[in-house]
Amino acid sequence: xxxxxxxxxxxxxxxxxxxxxxxxxxxxxxxxxxxxxxxxxxxxxxxxxxxxxxxxxxxxxxxxxxxxxxxxxxxxxxxxxxxxxxxxxxxxxxxxxxxxxxxxxxxxxxxxxxxxxxxxxxxxxxxxxxxxxxxxxxxxxxxxxxxxxxxxxxxxxxxxxxxxxxxxxxxxxxxxxxxxxxxxxxxxxxxxxxxxxxxxxxxxxxxxxxxxxxxxxxxxxxxxxxxxxxxxxxxxxxxxxxxxxxxxxxxxxxxxxxxxxxxxxxxxxxxxxxxxxxxxxxxxxxxxxxxxxxxxxxxxxxxxxxxxxxxxxxxxxxxxxxxxxxxxxxxxxxxxxxxxxxxxxxxxxxxxxxxxxxxxxxxxxxxxxxxxxxxxxxxxxxxxxxxxxxxxxxxxxxxxxxxxxxxxxxxxxxxxxxxxxxxxxxxxxxxxxxxxxxxxxxxxxxxxxxxxxxxxxxxxxxxxxxxxxxxxxxxxxxxxxxxxxxxxxxxxxxxxx
Numbered sequence: 171x172x173x174x175x176x177x178x179x180x181x182x183x184x185x186x187x188x189x190x191x192x193x194x195x196x197x198x199x200x201x202x203x204x205x206x207x208x209x210x211x212x213x214x215x216x217x218x219x220x221x222x223x224x225x226x227x228x229x230x231x232x233x234x235x236x237x238x239x240x241x242x243x244x245x246x247x248x249x250x251x252x253x254x255x256x257x258x259x260x261x262x263x264x265x266x267x268x269x270x271x272x273x274x275x276x277x278x279x280x281x282x283x284x285x286x287x288x289x290x291x292x293x294x295x296x297x298x299x300x301x302x303x304x305x306x307x308x309x310x311x312x313x314x315x316x317x318x319x320x321x322x323x324x325x326x327x328x329x330x331x332x333x334x335x336x337x338x339x340x341x342x343x344x345x346x347x348x349x350x351x352x353x354x355x356x357x358x359x360x361x362x363x364x365x366x367x368x369x370x371x372x373x374x375x376x377x378x379x380x381x382x383x384x385x386x387x388x389x390x391x392x393x394x395x396x397x398x399x400x401x402x403x404x405x406x407x408x409x410x411x412x413x414x415x416x417x418x419x420x421x422x423x424x425x426x427x428x429x430x431x432x433x434x435x436x437x438x439x440x441x442x443x444x445x446x447x448x449x450x451x452x453x454x455x456x457x458x459x460x461x462x463x464x465x466x467x468x469x470x471x472x473x474x475x476x477x478x479x480x481x482x483x484x485x486x487x488x489x490x491x492x493x494x495x496x497x498x499x500x501x502x503x504x505x506x507x508x509x510x511x512x513x514x515x516x517x518x519x520x521x522x523x524x525x526x527x528x529x530x531x532x533x534x535x536x537x538x539x540x541x542x543x544x545x546x547x548x549x550x551x552x553x554x555x556x557x558x559x560x561x562x563x564x565x566x567x568x569x570x571x572x573x574x575x576x577x578x579x580x581x582x583x584x585x586x587x588x589x590x591x592x593x594x595x596x597x598x599x600x601x602x603x604x605x606x607x608x609x610x611x612x613x614x615x616x617x618x619x620x621x622x623x624x625x626x627x628x629x630x631x632x633x634x635x636x637x638x639x640x641x642x643x644x645x646x647x648x649x650x651x652x653x654x655x656x657x658x659x660x661x662x663x664x665x666x667x
Contacts, residue, residue: 181207206264213269215320217277232285235307238267238314243306250302267311272320275330278307305330312337322347323356324373340364349373350383350410357382361389369395371425374410384413393417397449399427411438418442425449440467447474450482465489476502484508491517499523499545506559511535515542525550525583530560533570540574548581554588554624564592564627572603580611585618585653590627597633601640614647621652 184197184207197208216231239247247253282300308330318339323330324347343364350372357380367390387393387410396417418441426439428451439445448469465486472494481487484507491498491510495518502525503510511526512535521543528536528551540546549571552561564584571582604613617626628634628650640646 177203184208184211202263209264209266210269213266215272216270217272217274217322228281229285229288232281234262234266235310237262238265239306239310240313243310247302247306250299252299252302265314267314268316270311270315271318272322273308273311273315273318274322275304275308276322276324278304278311282307312340315339317342319343320345320347323352324349337363343367345369345371347371349375350379351375352383354380354382357386361386365389365391367393369393369397371397371399373399379410384410387413388416390417393420395423395425396421397425397427414438415441419444421445423447423449425451428452437464437467442469444471445469446471447476448472449476449478451477451479466493468493471497473498474500474502476500477507478502478504481505481507481510484510488513488517496520501525503527511539514539519543520545522546523548527552527559528562530555530562533562533566536562536567537570537574540570540576540579544576545578546576547578548583549575549579550583550585552585552587554586554590556587561587564590565596568592568596568600572600577609578611579613581614581616583616583618586624586626587620589625590629592627592633594630594632594636597627598636601636601645605640605643605645612644612647616648617650618653619650626650 184194184204191212194208194212198205279300282303286300286303313336315337316339318337319342321340321343340360341363343360344367346360346364346367346369348371361382364386370387370390370393372387396414415438421442422444424439424442424445424447426449464482467490475491475494475498477487481503482490487503487507487510491513495501498518498521500523501514501518501521502523504525504527506527506529511528511532514521514524514526515538519542522545524539524543524546536551540549551567553564553567554561564586567582567584571579617628619626628637628648637646637648641648
């Protein structure tokens with residue numbers, strides 16, 4: 171007698187494979203039910219270009235999308251002398267576009283441009299008119315998607331020409347990523363349909379925001395995540411501040427992306443009394459020259475602070491953490507920040523996760539943090555040396571973690587910036603020390619490296635064997651990931667799109 175897994179259970183099992191693309195592709199071949207469940211997952215977000223990096227993958231998506239264009243769209247393209255030959259295949263098993271839960275106008279534009287540019291049969295006139303193709307695809311998605319969760323449309327994308335009222339799936343929208351200078355009719359149409367956005371990412375590209383845009387923001391019932399990007403030309407966001415303040419009680423995650431020196435206009439964020447996660451990004455240190463107003467803001471519920479690019483001067487960030495570091499659980503600072511590391515044990519005693527840069531002469535500082543931050547479970551450090559800076563060695567980090575990490579410590583991430591010089595004896599000594607820890611705790615050891623640039627500690631056969639030995643004993647979990655993958659994971663947590 172054959173055993174059949176209930177559909178709900180099968181759905182849950184295959185859902186766990188969302189990040190494992192190769193296994194999902196294998197599931198397509200089991201039977202029609204497995205195939206349908208897997209296809210729905212694979213087509214949720216086809217705009218993930220890290221996964222669709224190969225031209226063949228993009229070309230397959232584009233060919234599939236062309237087959238689903240309505241006849242009127244194909245005729246319209248033909249009238250404009252756009253003739254694209256699509257490989258003849260048997261009828262599609264599923265309505266693939268209807269499975270999409272995310273729509274990116276930039277994503278459509280990028281796939282069209284990359285694939286058409288590489289097709290030898292495509293002439294220059296078609297490339298010039300690619301906006302017509304993009305527009306027809308967008309209209310096709312609008313008619314096919316019945317439950318859209320994520321929409322991304324910025325001013326640098328190709329203009330679209332359709333009415334959102336004919337887009338039934340947009341009523342379920344949870345995430346919107348856009349710029350403030352889109353045509354006002356788009357914001358009006360969205361404001362009539364979308365009232366349950368949980369996440370908004372807004373790029374301000376001028377000083378004046380339309381009433382339709384302000385209404386869209388105002389009409390949201392439970393806005394939780396907010397990302398605000400300020401262009402260098404923006405001197406003030408005063409026009410939108412009263413509208414943003416309406417959501418001060420519900421906003422729990424805020425990401426400020428700064429391209430302007432005028433930070434005083436951002437002081438309104440002190441009204442976000444329930445803020446739990448604060449991300450502060452800038453690619454230029456000079457934009458932090460007037461960070462002083464932020465020193466005195468008090469977020470009593472703040473648990474996560476991330477500064478993924480340049481950091482304010484150490485004095486300002488230390489004062490900010492004196493007000494907000496007591497309840498902080500996660501601190502992520504990706505650039506050198508003076509004496510900040512010296513103050514961490516005193517102003518952030520309850521950290522669970524930490525990423526800081528420790529230089530060659532700062533081993534004692536790392537040791538002090540491990541001893542005093544007794545709730546620490548995870549730490550990420552850079553090891554090695556490059557042309558500009560020299561960090562702690564892998565051997566030093568392993569020794570300190572083995573001897574001084576708190577009882578609940580269970581994850582060590584090492585970002586290597588040069589070839590690993592750790593020996594087999596060093597590695598065996600570390601694993602043996604971890605095996606004898608009391609209480610016992612499985613350690614996740616993650617090595618981050620530049621792809622095909624540096625040799626990590628598992629490059630050598632002897633090291634791989636000792637790693638496998640302790641993995642089999644249940645002492646450690648080990649993996650090596652490239653920097654791009656690690657960066658993508660971080661950026662996804664910043665609510666990028």
